[in-house]
Amino acid sequence: MREIALLLKRVAPTSATVLMLGESGVGKTAFAHQLHRWSQRADGPFIEVNCGAIPESLFESEMFGYQAGAFTGAGNRGKAGLMEQAEGGTLFLDEIGELPLATQTKLLKVIQDGMITRLGDTTTRRADFRLVVATNQDLAARVEQGQFRLDLYYRINVLPVSLPPLRERREDIPALIEQHLSRLNQRHGRRKLLDASLWPILMRQDWLGNIRELENWLERAWLSAPSDVIDSDSVKTLLSTCSTNNANGLGNSFGFSNEKSNGIGVNDSFTTADNFHSPNSLSAPAAEGAVAMPIPKLGPNETLKEGLARIEAQWLREMAAELPSTYAIAKRAGISQPSVVRKLKCMLLK
Template identity: 65%
Template sequence: MSEIDREVIKTIVETANDHFFIVCGSGRVLDVSPGAAAVYGMARERLIGSTVQQLEAEGVLKPSISLEVIRTGKPAQLMQVTGTGRRVIAEAHPVYVNGRLERIVSRSRDLTDLQLLQDEYALLQKRFSEHLKRSQGGSSAEEGLLDDMLDSLEVRSELMRELALLLKRVAPSDATVLMLGESGVGKTAFARQLHRWSRRSQGPFVDVNCAAIPENLFESEMFGYQPGAFSGAARQGKAGLLELAEGGTLFLDEIGELPLPMQTKLLKVIQDGSVTRLGDTRPRRVDFRLVVATNQDLAKRVEMGAFRLDLYYRLNVIPLTLPPLRERREDIPALAEACLERLNQRYGQRKLLHGGVWSELMGSDWPGNVRELENWLERAWLSSPGDVIQSPTLGSATASPNMSPPEGGSTLPALAEHEGLNGYLARAECTVLQALCRTLPSTYAIAERLGISQPSVVRKLKRHGLKIERRVD
């Protein structure tokens, strides 16, 4: 290496925001960047010459990422708490020469300031909630304006109104929003409303279910491809979903299901603001607002090694947790009435809910949340022959004459002793899906047969541990 190259590398290391460690294969620290001393609480001169084993034992590195690379021989990424109490994200890469581990190069980034900003946002959210509770005596005009603004979300509970107002406050910015909550709570509906409130409302809203795209097709679907990029590629090439979101909002649902290689590529897009199609060398600038959603605990998935820590911190800028329906029962009447109106329009008949149905609607825990409520109402609508909707028949030892068994010959199970509605419906759903998995060739065919979305079918099959059995030769 020339003297110029050495000086270039030295300049990069000494001026970078990240903190670099260069460690030999046995664990001795050969060099560190100057800024590391302030973060790790030890002078650069003392760090150099120490071993990572010693530094870990003394609590300077908690834990040592270089030791992890020495143990596994593979690149690693983890969260560290330094001797000064700083929280940093560290990643390290092995350097092999003739098959032997000679060096480990690690770099860390201080996330303490980002954590402080998130804590400040959480405090702001709490204060805003308290302010709303103190100012409930607002004018009727203000209340009317608020109701008009939230009508499309069928929001009535104070808890959801507070969340919706917080969402409206952050809508004008381009900050990434992370929607959290159980399956079916309405994360997609809130993401669409965020888009409508944003300055990008005239642009596209691109909704991507990360769990519904096969891993082998994910890169071509998300990033697009050039003509001839691979066998079977369209002759004119194809723009990816990231490009299609240009000027609008990209909503990535089920982000926790994103494969690790794609997490790395998504992180690069977020950092660089550009995307490169498969088979191309020219990056294309992209400009979109990113909103993501998951029903999983991303922090736990980071601990399991299934989700990148740096991507998690990139996404977790403005977290918004939507509570389950059982914690906001005040929203059930508005949601039920809006769903009933959609069903009446879809099927061309005006039906009303029997008064006795409301006790069941308000008393259920709705583990599937808004989605389960809507499915229940549609089942009740279709099973009620007159103009008044009764509670749907839950089954008996003998099926009624006008009920045909599911395709594949399976019959619905009888209601077991001491079994509740939710348990029965889960068993019935599993039975129907098992039959359809044997007779239909794809999740799209099942979705068409059941009248639900294909992503919903994917989630249900995963929940019950089912797979498509029929193959088209």
């Protein structure tokens, strides 16, 4: 994510519209907030609007505001819309792909003219905000389907920023866990720690809900743990039921059996020292019938994040030497081709 942060930092001082792309929960809102903090509008408001959460019948009055008496039930003094409230700051439109076509037309006019007209008013007001939009949908496909305006698409697609899913940037998981665990400890006035035995399990989980799922799981684990150490025994139910959308069944993906053993419900292969090796091990226990692989070890004074980055870089170099293209590498690694390109570029920067 380093190159994405560098890109956003470069464009932050400008007024260019930024389009955040990525699955739900990858951190689009967090990056939008950071872009605002880096910008020259940091002292202004950050107005966040979820386009899918406002009913179509209310969207125009909420976004553009209204004059007194503009419609039945309108306030006596009128109301400034969200666009006006973003004056001098940033307007963040999340899930912009959910906008109805009629509303898209009105938004396009504001972007083109830089002016806002309240409902029931004839006076125009200048729109002075930085526009940042986000979506988890393929807007180009929605344009082809006639569900999104082509001219609006070109207007907002000034600087597209694709945020990869968490399963394609597992090196970020340790920092995310530590950051959220610190927030939970501060919020609840405790100092709970994550047992070392959980790290390899959490690292190999796909987290189909991305950062949002990871944070939700960690909060449930924090609340479920009776002591100040969050270990496998205190969260075994969470481990076996989390991410039910996983293709192979989540119990197995976490290294836990779906059946109880000796009243504990944990695989022997996970709990025995012979199979687990040590907290420094980044590999999962080998499944029955699987070929045993060498277990990577952390180097002296090497952090978990640094170790993961080193191993990933080694694998990428080997695949780059053996395979003919980034598409072939992507297929072999089970990630997207843009992610392969991003990771290779990052390796060259270091």
